[in-house]
Amino acid sequence: MSVKQFHVAVVGATGAVGQQMIKTLEERDFPISTLTLLSSSRSAGTKVSFKGQEVTVQEAKPESFIGVDLALFSAGGGISKQLAPAAVRHGAIVVDNTSAFRMNEDVPLVVPEVNERDLNDHKGIIANPNCSTIQMVAALEPLKQAYGLNKIIVSTYQAVSGAGANAVTEMKEQSKAVLEGQDHTPEYLPVKGDKKHYPIAFNAIPQIDMFEENGFTFEEMKMINETKKIMHDAELEVAATCVRLPIETGHAESVYVEIESDDVSVEQIRELLSNAPGVTLQDDPTNQVYPMPVDAVGKPDVFVGRIRQDLDRKNGFHMWIVSDNLLKGAAWNSVQIAESLAALNILK
Template sequence: MEKKERYNVAVVGATGAVGQKIIETLEKRDFPVGELRLLASARSAGQQVTFKGQTYTVQEAVPEAFEGIDFALFSAGGSVSEKLAPAAVERGAVVIDNTNAFRMLPEVPLVVPEVNPHKISEHRGIIANPNCSTIQMVVALKPLYDAYGIERIIVSTYQAVSGSGQAAIDELKEQTWKILNNEPIEPKVLPVKSLPRHHQIAFNAIPQIDVFEENGFSREEMKMINETRKILGDDKIQITTTCVRIPVFYGHSESVYIETEKSFDMEEARSLLASAPGVVVVDDLKEQEYPMAISAEGRFETFVGRIRRDLFHPRGLNMWVVSDNVLKGAAWNAVQIAEYMVKTR
């Protein structure tokens, strides 16, 4: 892609929760947008969206819609990306895809700009955004990995309903209101909308995100395992995960335990985290200050706290990692990749 003053940008899935955040982020970051093309399914075409005070009409996402586009930011589901991303690339666009469609393909870079920006230049038209829960974890792990190496990761996630889209957000609101008013509820969305059985999310925790694999891990858990290894470029890291959906609207929280290859000094580890790009350390136990989902909402950074050495393993470290899953976990990471490409042209 040649250096330009302005770039034509298409947002695919423009009416969805992540698509809306991409549009907001492009505006907030004052990305050098020339033409903005908002695309969605045929049923969403015709809706009106505002960007920088101008009203745009959402168009149907078809191959011809990518003519003249420089960056195509996809967040409309894997099947849409599989169908339309190659068409966008054929027409000269660089695709930054938020879905799972291309993440594990060897030829597709899986990028978190704070962690492996050098991979961006290896793209062949498509760059993949990792899973939201993976992104925030590797942002926090990167400085520790570089300094000490990592042998093992044990992570439990506490993930907001927005990770399942607007329908899950609406269901949490509806269930909460009905339960507080002693009305019956009928779960229809979580843990997985396409499955025949659903569970209450209000005042509950569901230890299932996505469908289960034959090995007993959910697909979300396997994403974290496989994507972390690919991003860090290290297949030797042992990772085990448990992913849980909780009744929070925005912001994923993670309890992360690592065992490093080299011994570490606690103050040095804290300093490395505090100075790492994209990381904000919030860890004052006397003042009861630590990262929380409600304080991460609307922020681009990844927040780290409860940093402490394990009591029984000399190279064990515990920390609590929180980030806005729709921003750093999706929209901001995608825009950040595009920004990096613009700056390095």
């Protein structure tokens, strides 16, 4: 019996996440009959290797999606808002890696390990959550299913690659300048379009995205609102503080959770997470075993360690969660969604 193959388009094919999507599609041997690579006009004409063949990147236009079955978008929210509806009109299912549609009521926001069933409710567009949200809910969903969740407090330690290639270049140039005693002028972080810019080299910046009126940043509100939507729990208490560190790739998170039960041990949580899909447990403090961003790069899993019970609350637990923000936090989760769509016979 032959495997059904699909016409797949990748929008933003020359960007960091787009490149990772293409690489992941190849590594996973996703059944592709035709691969269409799309980008802005300035990147059109670039050649990208896929399964030993050179594929020429084309300029993304509404008509680019004629005959496309699946379109993976990672070219910025403005492009998604402009072109995703056109892709759907031409019959494609869109998996969008921007924040453009995440909180739309009729758009499923999906992490396959958590809420794969929501794919059945799509109306053409499926949203990929924020990278920092993905790794957290993947690690916490097993606890929610087993013990219930009342509260989440998360502090993130996020890699510069989440802000784009220019920010990574700036970090490296700043670091070199500091080590050589030279001056440098920050231009990209914390937010390119904000009023002030601060150095990331040898620094920690407690701002990711713009500030909202409530004092939280947009990144923090994304984590709060997306977690509630993915877990189907509007009453879940969630608070976030998002911080940028001079790490190239790999987001880390310190997470405190309160479960509904008072008689759960650390060992029970370790056992639960050791069997959780998409999660790798690295938790042996006596031998200094715990997750670190440098070890997570290039790996698809979410890594969890430093699990310990709160000293004051029996139902409170602390843990440390790490994942590759460009892989599980973006490209791999998108391809996982594509694989789920095919396996569930939703992609036709």
